[in-house]
Amino acid sequence: MDLVLLKDDLVFGVKLASYALGTRTSMPILAGLKMEILGNRLRLSATDLERAVQCEIPAENNDDEETVILNGAVLSQIAAHLPADDHVSLKRDTDDSDVVKLRCGEALFDLPTLPVEDYPEIPAPPEDKVAVLAVDQFHRGLEQTAFAALKAGETTRLSLTGVDLVLTAGALKMVATNGYRLAMKTIKPDEVLAEGEYLIEAGVLTDLDRVLMQLKGENVEVYKGPSQLFFRSNGVTFMAKTIAEEFPDFDRVIPHDNPIALLFNRRALLEALQRIEITAAEESGAVTFRVTPEESAARINSSSKEKGEAEERVRLRKVPAAELEISFKAEYLIDALKRVASEEIAFQLTDPEKAGLIEPDGDQIAPEDEGFLYVCMPVRLGG
Numbered sequence: 001m002d003l004v005l006l007k008d009d010l011v012f013g014v015k016l017a018s019y020a021l022g023t024r025t026s027m028p029i030l031a032g033l034k035m036e037i038l039g040n041r042l043r044l045s046a047t048d049l050e051r052a053v054q055c056e057i058p059a060e061n062n063d064d065e066e067t068v069i070l071n072g073a074v075l076s077q078i079a080a081h082l083p084a085d086d087h088v089s090l091k092r093d094t095d096d097s098d099v100v101k102l103r104c105g106e107a108l109f110d111l112p113t114l115p116v117e118d119y120p121e122i123p124a125p126p127e128d129k130v131a132v133l134a135v136d137q138f139h140r141g142l143e144q145t146a147f148a149a150l151k152a153g154e155t156t157r158l159s160l161t162g163v164d165l166v167l168t169a170g171a172l173k174m175v176a177t178n179g180y181r182l183a184m185k186t187i188k189p190d191e192v193l194a195e196g197e198y199l200i201e202a203g204v205l206t207d208l209d210r211v212l213m214q215l216k217g218e219n220v221e222v223y224k225g226p227s228q229l230f231f232r233s234n235g236v237t238f239m240a241k242t243i244a245e246e247f248p249d250f251d252r253v254i255p256h257d258n259p260i261a262l263l264f265n266r267r268a269l270l271e272a273l274q275r276i277e278i279t280a281a282e283e284s285g286a287v288t289f290r291v292t293p294e295e296s297a298a299r300i301n302s303s304s305k306e307k308g309e310a311e312e313r314v315r316l317r318k319v320p321a322a323e324l325e326i327s328f329k330a331e332y333l334i335d336a337l338k339r340v341a342s343e344e345i346a347f348q349l350t351d352p353e354k355a356g357l358i359e360p361d362g363d364q365i366a367p368e369d370e371g372f373l374y375v376c377m378p379v380r381l382g383g
Helices: 007-020 072-080 135-143 202-215 266-279 330-338
Strands: 002-006 032-038 041-047 051-058 067-071 087-092 099-104 107-114 129-134 162-167 172-177 181-187 196-201 219-224 228-233 236-241 260-265 286-291 297-304 308-315 324-329 344-349 356-361 372-376
Touching: 002 007, 002 051, 007 032, 007 041, 007 051, 007 072, 007 087, 007 202, 032 072, 051 202, 067 072, 072 107, 129 135, 135 172, 135 181, 135 202, 135 219, 162 202, 181 330, 196 202, 196 236, 202 228, 202 236, 260 266, 260 286, 260 308, 266 286, 266 297, 266 308, 266 330, 266 344, 286 330, 324 330, 330 356, 330 372
Parallel strands: none
Antiparallel strands: 002 087, 032 041, 032 067, 041 051, 051 236, 067 107, 087 099, 099 107, 129 219, 162 172, 162 196, 172 181, 181 372, 219 228, 228 236, 260 344, 286 297, 286 324, 297 308, 344 356, 356 372
């Protein structure tokens, strides 16, 4: 191994690959970053078996083609702190073939290699392209859905840790739920070649989103493997393993024909909830909405023995048609309102026992909010 690379290329490639490093695993080899010399290209790969990233950068190769595995976390830290120099060299130690010398300017690192034979094979991207998506729309879809899923390790129901991707001829529905709230975003793909439904862990898709944002490409191509989806953009491939569980029937969860529509200024409601949440009970985090046909504002309050009590009136754009008192976990409402850009929102309700529906509303719905809706189950308060 005897390579010379532009420092910026190496830093960029290592940063991308690091999103798939297996740092929290019982398999130490997954903490490795695979480096394959292919002529005058260096392919960087990393995987934790749930996701994988592969990218190629140009290199001046002064030796044969070969593969080495280096500690990815160490290499990532080195790449982030390299001195001011345009080039980096990577070369096998002539005295110890299990060591790679990395030099940049006056900085020299001796890096031990990991056994190549222990590194798992990363599946090659298939030729079955299923869709082409606009990166900005896909990014917005993940931003407005992934937060509603549970994190891996919080539940044994893996379906609740994922974002369900439902591809049809004219739309991609992205849906996430933790069983008490549900976020759905519908976007229009640039191209759909095969319909299908794929469930992928929200955390994996969040890492994919981070990679795509750095690539700054306009489109991402989606390919279907036997138990994976592959996303390709600007020469970088991201593999995401699909979850082999059935996603909840989200169409049944979305409430329809809601008789009460509370129309709020989004920012006014968000800021009021952030204040009222301060005195909410720790165990429930509940805030209570009270509306009547006699008042053009909703009364929102919370209370707990330890923190005290708070109440605030938030003006409504229209007097409600009926009286209602209903409680929700403040955190869940705040999470949704933070991810809406429109000035106005509609909070649609039926009764204290049924889920509420939040959608952007008004004459000027922000384009980035098109196709978004959010469902939140009420909290039952004793006494």
